[in-house]
Amino acid sequence: QKEVEQDPGPLSVPEGAIVSLNCTYSNSAFQYFMWYRQYSRKGPELLMYTYSSGNKEDGRFTAQVDKSSKYISLFIRDSQPSDSATYLCAMSGRAAGNKLTFGGGTRVLVKP
Amino acid sequence: DAEITQSPRHKITETGRQVTLACHQTWNHNNMFWYRQDLGHGLRLIHYSYGVQDTNKREVSDGYSVSRSNTEDLPLTLESAASSQTSVYFCASSDRETQYFGPGTRLLVL
Numbered sequence: 001q002k003e004v005e006q007d008p009g010p011l012s013v014p015e016g017a018i019v020s021l022n023c024t025y026s027n028s029a030f031q032y033f034m035w036y037r038q039y040s041r042k043g044p045e046l047l048m049y050t051y052s053s054g055n056k057e058d059g060r061f062t063a064q065v066d067k068s069s070k071y072i073s074l075f076i077r078d079s080q081p082s083d084s085a086t087y088l089c090a091m092s093g094r095a096a097g098n099k100l101t102f103g104g105g106t107r108v109l110v111k112p
Numbered sequence: 113d114a115e116i117t118q119s120p121r122h123k124i125t126e127t128g129r130q131v132t133l134a135c136h137q138t139w140n141h142n143n144m145f146w147y148r149q150d151l152g153h154g155l156r157l158i159h160y161s162y163g164v165q166d167t168n169k170r171e172v173s174d175g176y177s178v179s180r181s182n183t184e185d186l187p188l189t190l191e192s193a194a195s196s197q198t199s200v201y202f203c204a205s206s207d208r209e210t211q212y213f214g215p216g217t218r219l220l221v222l
Binding site: 004006008041042043044045046049088090098099100101102103104105 | 143145147152153154155156157160202204206209210211212213214215216
């Protein structure tokens with residue numbers, strides 16, 4: 001069983017809808033939780049990171065961490081076609097800049 | 113602007129050949145990483161380094177090696193390329209809070 005599980009999708013939504021993404025994990029030592037966005041044939045880029053449990057909001061993006069359930073989520077409000085990408089969750093036990101364990105990624109398509 | 117670059121961007125090689133993928137960053141980060149990305153597996157860490165002369169393996173490191181002689185570069189060597197090493201390889205460097213990824217190298221081993 002993988003340490004981090006993520007539905008591969010694809011997840012197709014109409015423009016303006018809320019996109020809901022999530023990951024589950026098994027390693028209770030994870031303390032730092034990240035979401036990366038990856039466009040086709042590009043390297044991943046960091047969207048948000050959260051330390052421990054709680055919520056964090058940045059513009060249209062909200063990240064939630066529930067350590068008791070070993071479950072993290074990313075919500076994208078007012079989705080745009082430019083949000084079409086693969087979204088990867090990642091986790092670390094020490095620091096966000098430390099070695100990461102990734103989920104498999106969810107492909108998101110936002111249709112105009 | 114600081115950046116991280118990888119070369120070559122595409123590489124085709126034959127089974128058994130030695131291949132070296134280059135990674136260069138200009139942020140002066142101590143931490144550097146190599147990942148491979150395959151369908152169904154996401155990004156998997158191969159090697160990492162927390163500074164010059166420091167290198168560490170992970171579970172998928174068989175057949176790969178790295179060396180760190182300066183802060184800027186972490187080349188990844190495939191000692192004897194195998195078809196199972198066909199993949200997209202990403203290099204990253206990080207400060208405490210963020211990993212910055214390069215554009216990737218697509219490697220095909222025939």
